[in-house]
Amino acid sequence: SVTAEEQKFCLKEVLDTFKLCLTENKEVYLEHYVAGWRGLVKFLNSLGSIFGFISKDAVNKIQILVTYLNGENGSQYVTVQSMVKYELDNELVDITRRGSHPESGCRTLLRLHRALRWLELFLERLRTSSEDSKTSVMCAEAYNESLAKHHPWVIRKAAGMAFCVLPGRPAFFEVMNVSPPEQVVPMLGEAIPLISEVYQVTEGLYAQHNLLDLP
Template structure:
């Protein structure tokens, strides 16, 4: 059953990321962006403290959706075809952000980094004890991923905001799959698909030396 309009559904996110990877181990951008739309609903459901990430993600999703539905949509069918097309066409700023600030490669890289944080955070929620501090889980996940790419003032604001996070059970309720036990089980099913997509993207970007795009 589909989730209510605007509500987060872990099942829908899992289905999207599950359908991302082809038999050739390529990442389809359509399902990837659908998965991200679902993750944005998760962030929005947690309140304004995550808006600094969710608003930026929405902007990036919209940029990529315009590519995927545009004149060159065949070039943006997969992550791999996008990288080939943009690199071969000189559409990526490898040295400094100037001529192509909204290239697909740069835009996806920002989503990719944020996906790593969410993956670590959700894994932390899944494996933590019931009384574990969600603030600590979130902060540790952030410091191991997104923090390296944010200026000090953003890092400070983020870690202060994380101190106000609700309990672990409250987070698991937001998953909309039943009680905490059902949510933990569903996360166990969903996270391998997110990890797989993240790993393929990381390898692709490393292969083409795109992990540090300005």
């Protein structure tokens, strides 16, 4: 059915979306950024309901950003750069502690941005892994090097438990829906630098404005 088709993850599609993310002068289009995340959430959903608490949080954050994008000030949210400028200029960001703007675009995107670093590290491990490598280990290592430092104990614990039930590498590659499957590794080789560049540009922007620790 059409719905099943829409739900199905496809690595190529996500790759194409991240390709569209950067403008000529290296700004990040919010529309394509959230579309990339939508695609990744599809992947997570196809792994089973145990990942529901993770995808729920991602969907929630995607939705917050989409609401800004489609809202009356949507033109200010075309790129991450314009969003940051607009929200800072208009004091729409809680800088040191949560206050009247607990769901600013800036703090919401920062959560996804940190998760993008996890993705980059995880995909790089996946790309260079051997047939019998464990996805759960690769995933946990990538998590510990990135997102974990921003999560409280209870979330780290829940995440760790979810990682344990990740399917093995062959099943994982299958869910990526790349044909022929031998194309997965080269496709990852193409995707990772794109994801990495989007990450670096956003990281630079947030660092420049001292936004890397937004509550």
